[in-house]
Amino acid sequence: MEEKSLSMETIEYYFQIQRYEHTIKLIKEAMNEQIENGRLWYMLGFSHYQLNDYDVAEEQLIESMRLGMNRAVVFPILGHLYLETERFQKAEEAFLETLRLNPTDVRTHASYAFLMAKAGQRKKAKALIYKALELDPEDAHVLRYYLRLEGLTSKGKQQMTALEQYMNSSDSELAKLIQLGVLASLQDRVAEAKEHFRQAFLLNPEDKKLLAILEEMDIQNHPLSAPNRLIMKFGGPLVFWVIGLGVMFLLQAVGFPTLAAIWLLVYMLFVIYTWISLPIVRLIRKIRR
Amino acid sequence: MQGDLYSPSLQDHAVTKTKSYNISGLFLVAFFGGIIGVTVLGIRNAQWLRLEKKLIQLLVAISVILFICKTFVVYAISTGMLNIADSNVDNIVKAFGVLCFIFYYFMLKKPFKEHLAVGGNTEVLYKQGLLWVLISVVIEVILIQMMA
Numbered sequence: 001m002e003e004k005s006l007s008m009e010t011i012e013y014y015f016q017i018q019r020y021e022h023t024i025k026l027i028k029e030a031m032n033e034q035i036e037n038g039r040l041w042y043m044l045g046f047s048h049y050q051l052n053d054y055d056v057a058e059e060q061l062i063e064s065m066r067l068g069m070n071r072a073v074v075f076p077i078l079g080h081l082y083l084e085t086e087r088f089q090k091a092e093e094a095f096l097e098t099l100r101l102n103p104t105d106v107r108t109h110a111s112y113a114f115l116m117a118k119a120g121q122r123k124k125a126k127a128l129i130y131k132a133l134e135l136d137p138e139d140a141h142v143l144r145y146y147l148r149l150e151g152l153t154s155k156g157k158q159q160m161t162a163l164e165q166y167m168n169s170s171d172s173e174l175a176k177l178i179q180l181g182v183l184a185s186l187q188d189r190v191a192e193a194k195e196h197f198r199q200a201f202l203l204n205p206e207d208k209k210l211l212a213i214l215e216e217m218d219i220q221n222h223p224l225s226a227p228n229r230l231i232m233k234f235g236g237p238l239v240f241w242v243i244g245l246g247v248m249f250l251l252q253a254v255g256f257p258t259l260a261a262i263w264l265l266v267y268m269l270f271v272i273y274t275w276i277s278l279p280i281v282r283l284i285r286k287i288r289r
Numbered sequence: 290m291q292g293d294l295y296s297p298s299l300q301d302h303a304v305t306k307t308k309s310y311n312i313s314g315l316f317l318v319a320f321f322g323g324i325i326g327v328t329v330l331g332i333r334n335a336q337w338l339r340l341e342k343k344l345i346q347l348l349v350a351i352s353v354i355l356f357i358c359k360t361f362v363v364y365a366i367s368t369g370m371l372n373i374a375d376s377n378v379d380n381i382v383k384a385f386g387v388l389c390f391i392f393y394y395f396m397l398k399k400p401f402k403e404h405l406a407v408g409g410n411t412e413v414l415y416k417q418g419l420l421w422v423l424i425s426v427v428i429e430v431i432l433i434q435m436m437a
Contacts, residue, residue, distance in 0.1 A: 088304045092297055099295055117407045120307040120339025121298050122400070128294060152406040153399060186405055237313030245320075245387070275314065275415070 008034075011043065020047035021206075038067030046077055052208070054085050072101040076108050083111070088119050106136040110145040117149050125149055140171035147179060152186055174203045181213070188232040190220045215285075222281045228274045244271070307404045308337040311411040312397045318418045319390035322425030323382050324359060328352040329421055330414075331393035337412075338400040351392045359385035364436050382429060 007030045014023045027044045034040055045060030058081055065074050079094035095112040098105055113128035129149050132142045143166040151162025163183070167176060181196035194217040201210045219225065231240045244267040251260035312334060319327040328349070335345050362385075363378055365371040373381075 086306060088306070089299050092299045096295060096297060114407060116298065117403060118306050118409075119299055119304050120400075122339075122403065124293065124298055131294060148406055149403075153402045182406075186402070237316070241313070241316050241387075271317070 008040075011040070015043045015047065018050070020050045023047045024051075036067055038064045038069035040064075041067055042069045042074060045074075049077060049081055052084075054081055057081055072098060072105070075101070076105070076111065079108070079111060079115070083115050083118070088115060091115050104135055106132045106139050107141040109135065110139075110142045113149060114145050137165075138169065140166075140169040140175075143169045144171055144175060144179060148182070152183055174200055177203070178210070185217075188229075188236075190217060190229065193217060194221060219278060219281045219285065224281050224284075225277050227270060228277055231274060240271075307339055307400075307407075307409055308412055309397075309401050309404050309409065310334050310414045312394055312401050314414045314418065315393060316387070316390050318414075318422055318425075319386040320383055322422035323386035323429050324352055324356045324389045324425075325428055326418075326421035326425035327386060327390050327393060330417060331390075331397070334397060335393075335400075338397065338404055340396070340400060344396060348393060348396055352389055355385055355389050355392075360432065360436075363433060367433075367436050378433065 007026070011023060011026045011030060014026060023043060024047045027040055027047075031040065031044075041060050041064035045057045045064055048054075048057035048060060058078065061074050061078055061081070065071050075094045075098040079091050079098065082088070082091035082094055092112070092115060095108050095115060098108045099112070102108070109128050109132035113125045113132065116122075116125035116128060126149070129142075129146050132139070133146060136142060143162075147162045147166045151159050151166070154162070166179065171179075177196050177200035181193045181200065184190075184193035184196060194214065197210060197213050197217060201207065201214055204210065220228070231237055234240045234243065248260050248264050248267070251257075251263055310330065315327055315330055315334070318330055331352075332345060332348060335348060340348075359382060362371065362381055366373050366375060366378055366381070
């Protein structure tokens with residue numbers, strides 16, 4: 001009996017410190033004796049979920065509920081699992097079930113808001129994230145999703161406030177670095193984004209998603225992608241279009257039609273190159289491997 | 290809205306994540322193809338981003354108005370009502386296409402950013418872009434020939 005409790009304590013310890021592969025190994029060793037333990041099945045499913053092994057995780061999480069694990073704890077994880085695997089209807093069912101069981105679950109409000117945004121239900125997403133903020137304005141998970149849903153697409157003061165609130169939250173260093181990377185990436189600050197993702201990867205070298213992001217950043221930072229970065233330095237594609245066409249019409253207006261035609265040709269070739277530069281870099285990297 | 294917050298919103302039909310082209314890429318379609326190409330691809334993009342029905346209707350209305358205006362201007366030039374050289378007809382068609390693109394760009398900009406903020410990717414535009422440039426050009430040429 002003492003050995004059994006010691007084993008559970010060890011498993012709980014590794015689970016809490018997020019050593020999921022080791023947790024799975026320990027649970028499998030203990031499972032024969034405790035096959036009816038719902039908490040063990042939950043930890044097993046959650047660990048597989050964290051390691052992106054979604055099919056196995058789903059079965060184990062459902063099994064944990066059958067064995068008596070608290071449904072209000074399992075359903076939000078299932079919701080995220082369905083969200084990751086793009087089964088949006090099932091994700092919604094899981095989040096709504098969580099909110100039915102626990103109407104003040106702020107984190108599920110925020111996760112449900114994220115689901116709605118992904119499905120293009122912008123009004124509902126907005127209402128849900130503000131509802132979550134109203135319930136707990138300091139929750140790290142809520143502030144992370146608020147930054148993602150409202151902060152990243154807003155400008156100036158609202159964005160700064162959202163960022164400041166999130167950076168002062170208790171979210172992990174890893175999560176903060178990832179969000180900063182996402183923010184920099186969306187604002188086309190590629191080098192800065194790469195640095196944030198690199199630091200995040202150093203904190204969690206087993207994260208394959210982060211590795212994939214870093215590889216994508218390498219592509220965007222490649223010398224062959226320099227024209228794309230140049231366009232962003234000019235203020236984005238629209239500004240670049242206006243400058244390009246403005247110069248062409250100006251040359252025509254001042255009586256240099258040939259020069260205007262040459263300019264248009266060079267300009268269009270440049271623009272078309274920016275369309276194909278990233279696929280070219282990807283192809284080169286693929287060939288080199 | 291409060292009641293709606295806790296009612297299912299995705300249960301009636303097959304729901305997928307939002308999709309989008311890189312909307313600035315629609316410029317080339319507008320520049321080379323004109324209003325028709327940018328309208329077809331822009332409306333498709335608006336539907337992918339799940340813009341509200343009334344906004345999509347507004348975009349269609351803008352396209353129709355611009356198309357009518359452009360047709361009238363081209364007709365006025367070709368019949369001599371407007372004292373502009375025939376050689377400028379092509380530039381005018383392009384200008385209307387670009388104007389149409391600007392409306393679409395500003396209407397789609399925020400939903401596009403939101404799409405990217407939740408991890409959305411961009412769809413490849415080359416094939417459809419080229420196809421609609423060709424279709425648009427053929428239609429424009431036929432129309433201009435009919436008015437000449």
